[in-house]
Amino acid sequence: MNIVVLVKQVPDSGADRNLRTDDNTVDRGSANNVINEMDEYAIEEALKIKEAHGGEVTILTMGPDRATESIRKALSMGPDKAVHVVDDALHGSCAVATSKVLAAALGQLNADLVLCGAESTDGRVQVLPHMLAERLGVAALTGARKLTVDGATLTAERQTEEGYEVVTASTPAIVSVWDTINEPRYPSFKGIMAAKKKPVQTLALTDLGVAAGEVGLDGATSAVVEHTKRPPRSAGVKVTDEGSGGVQLVEFLATEKFV
Amino acid sequence: MSEVLVVVEATREFGVKKVTLEMLTLARELGSPSAVVLGGPGAAEALAARLGEYGAEKIYAAEGEEIDGYLVAPKATVVADLVKRVQPAAVLLASSQEGKEIAARLAVKLDNGILTDVVALAADGTATQVAFAGSTIVTSKVTRGLPLVTVRPNSVAPTPAAATPAVEQLTVAVTDTDKLAKVVERVAEQKGSRPELTEAGVVVSGGRGVGNADNFKLVEELADLLGGAVGASRAAVDSGFYPHQFQVGQTGKTVSPQLYVALGISGAIQHRAGMQTSKTIVAVNKDGEAPIFELADFGVVGDLFKIVPQAAEEIRKRK
Numbered sequence: 001m002n003i004v005v006l007v008k009q010v011p012d013s014g015a016d017r018n019l020r021t022d023d024n025t026v027d028r029g030s031a032n033n034v035i036n037e038m039d040e041y042a043i044e045e046a047l048k049i050k051e052a053h054g055g056e057v058t059i060l061t062m063g064p065d066r067a068t069e070s071i072r073k074a075l076s077m078g079p080d081k082a083v084h085v086v087d088d089a090l091h092g093s094c095a096v097a098t099s100k101v102l103a104a105a106l107g108q109l110n111a112d113l114v115l116c117g118a119e120s121t122d123g124r125v126q127v128l129p130h131m132l133a134e135r136l137g138v139a140a141l142t143g144a145r146k147l148t149v150d151g152a153t154l155t156a157e158r159q160t161e162e163g164y165e166v167v168t169a170s171t172p173a174i175v176s177v178w179d180t181i182n183e184p185r186y187p188s189f190k191g192i193m194a195a196k197k198k199p200v201q202t203l204a205l206t207d208l209g210v211a212a213g214e215v216g217l218d219g220a221t222s223a224v225v226e227h228t229k230r231p232p233r234s235a236g237v238k239v240t241d242e243g244s245g246g247v248q249l250v251e252f253l254a255t256e257k258f259v
Numbered sequence: 260m261s262e263v264l265v266v267v268e269a270t271r272e273f274g275v276k277k278v279t280l281e282m283l284t285l286a287r288e289l290g291s292p293s294a295v296v297l298g299g300p301g302a303a304e305a306l307a308a309r310l311g312e313y314g315a316e317k318i319y320a321a322e323g324e325e326i327d328g329y330l331v332a333p334k335a336t337v338v339a340d341l342v343k344r345v346q347p348a349a350v351l352l353a354s355s356q357e358g359k360e361i362a363a364r365l366a367v368k369l370d371n372g373i374l375t376d377v378v379a380l381a382a383d384g385t386a387t388q389v390a391f392a393g394s395t396i397v398t399s400k401v402t403r404g405l406p407l408v409t410v411r412p413n414s415v416a417p418t419p420a421a422a423t424p425a426v427e428q429l430t431v432a433v434t435d436t437d438k439l440a441k442v443v444e445r446v447a448e449q450k451g452s453r454p455e456l457t458e459a460g461v462v463v464s465g466g467r468g469v470g471n472a473d474n475f476k477l478v479e480e481l482a483d484l485l486g487g488a489v490g491a492s493r494a495a496v497d498s499g500f501y502p503h504q505f506q507v508g509q510t511g512k513t514v515s516p517q518l519y520v521a522l523g524i525s526g527a528i529q530h531r532a533g534m535q536t537s538k539t540i541v542a543v544n545k546d547g548e549a550p551i552f553e554l555a556d557f558g559v560v561g562d563l564f565k566i567v568p569q570a571a572e573e574i575r576k577r578k
Contacts, residue, residue, distance in 0.1 A: 013509050013529075016394075017394070018395070019395060037510065094372065096366050096370070099367065118356075121510075122391070125359065127362065127363030127366070129360075129363075134335070134368065138439065140332075140439075141330070158330070159356075160445075160504075161456075162448070163447040166444040166445075166446070167330055178503070180503045221370070221372030222372035222400065223402045225398040225400055226397075227398070229396075230389070230394055233540070235553050236557055237557050238555070241560060241561025241565065245559040246566045246567065248559065249543070249557065250570050250577070252541065252556075252557040254577065258485060
């Protein structure tokens with residue numbers, strides 16, 4: 001099975017994150033950039049499927065030059081190769097334009113299965129899998145907490161608010177996964193060394209037949225008008241329980257009219 | 260006045276979700292609200308009265324196996340056709356997984372911008388979003404097409420405005436490509452009559468400090484006494500104390516209730532990302548240095564196994 005995993009480099013969600021003051025895009029220059037956590041689960045799932053059914057795993061990333069670090073990191077887990085869509089014109093692209101670019105790249109990769117994280121930790125927008133499915137005319141099984149592959153038939157458990165749905169489709173398809181689906185492996189030393197030699201193909205917009213004006217800030221379908229930092233919460237009252245902590249807690253709730 | 264389409268979010272038992280009432284409230288500022296019901300047979304009839312109470316002037320319905328038996332795509336096709344026909348002033352969907360997914364397909368079909376996790380919407384379509392785990396407030400606009408926004412639950416107070424909506428059944432014309440992802444089974448897992456996590460006015464969450472799955476009944480008891488939902492930190496979920504769909508945090512649900520009670524949760528960034536826009540935060544933790552106290556309006560340092568039962572008893576006494 002030919003599997004492509006979408007990997008996004010994002011600013012570390014464990015550190016302070018900002019938008020740039022000049023153009024309101026995500027400040028990636030000063031951030032500690034890492035693989036979007038949820039994507040590691042997609043990589044793991046791809047590797048498990050390859051181990052069980054054979055095939056090839058390709059990482060597909062759209063991002064600036066520095067995303068190379070995340071691509072190598074992803075490859076160190078075990079995928080075979082990577083494709084990096086990189087072009088200065090892409091800076092500031094909206095989700096609609098991003099899906100256009102990734103769909104064009106996927107169009108060249110002939111994937112049976114595209115795997116990705118259910119959302120990224122920076123935007124948390126969750127729209128890419130269905131945008132890609134819409135553009136490519138393939139099935140999208142999204143929000144999977146379990147995936148079974150039987151020949152060309154995919155069956156997933158899709159997490160819902162009320163429980164889960166069992167959903168099924170045939171390849172080619174896109175599947176997005178939550179972090180409940182597996183436990184991603186740590187790259188081995190051998191894997192890290194091997195990753196340095198794995199092929200990484202770079203593609204520019206001209207290679208994909210997408211015009212520069214369709215992407216980036218100029219081609220964006222939405223715009224940030226302004227942004228401000230939310231004032232941090234200030235700590236309130238802190239008491240140490242000396243036997244009446246529970247009662248004190250309820251007294252507070254009562255003054256706030258929750259009880 | 261132009262129509263504003265509100266794509267209705269409801270439970271499988273035909274209960275209108277609160278976020279739908281919030282969307283109807285927002286829609287009234289932008290034009291005349293029209294509710295779009297996409298679901299199983301009988302959905303529109305079952306939901307009509309409630310939608311009317313909150314100002315739906317019209318209801319468009321697309322019902323049946325063609326809509327309900329497949330994931331997302333048929334719904335997007337129906338809404339896209341409707342948008343082309345009625346040329347609404349805006350389209351509002353819930354910022355749930357499915358709401359965002361329908362919106363995603365609409366954006367591509369209509370070559371239209373999309374804004375997700377919107378918490379406020381001005382009459383001119385300017386939206387307010389909360390980014391980076393609640394640390395940044397963003398004002399944004401769709402610059403191509405109509406305002407296509409998904410609204411985060413608990414963003415506005417739903418206010419009633421009685422209307423008597425007429426129901427128009429839509430012709431469902433979905434393609435084979437819309438039917439590639441089939442729903443073969445739906446399994447309900449949520450137990451009890453607690454409110455849904457993202458919509459609840461009160462959320463009581465437990466963390467690693469709760470110790471084990473059995474002890475979570477303490478968390479549940481307090482939640483029930485406060486009429487709230489139960490949440491859990493990632494540490495608690497990873498330890499198997501509570502199911503994943505109740506996880507609050509960066510890799511779980513984002514909640515913004517009136518009251519958030521954190522029990523045995525240290526308050527790592529991972530968790531704070533999902534709850535720090537809550538209006539009032541209360542914390543109980545045995546470690547007085549736990550970061551959760553930096554956000555708590557009221558914190559109790561001590562043993563939650565003593566404090567929580569005492570609080571529960573005190574609430575019962577006051578009832």
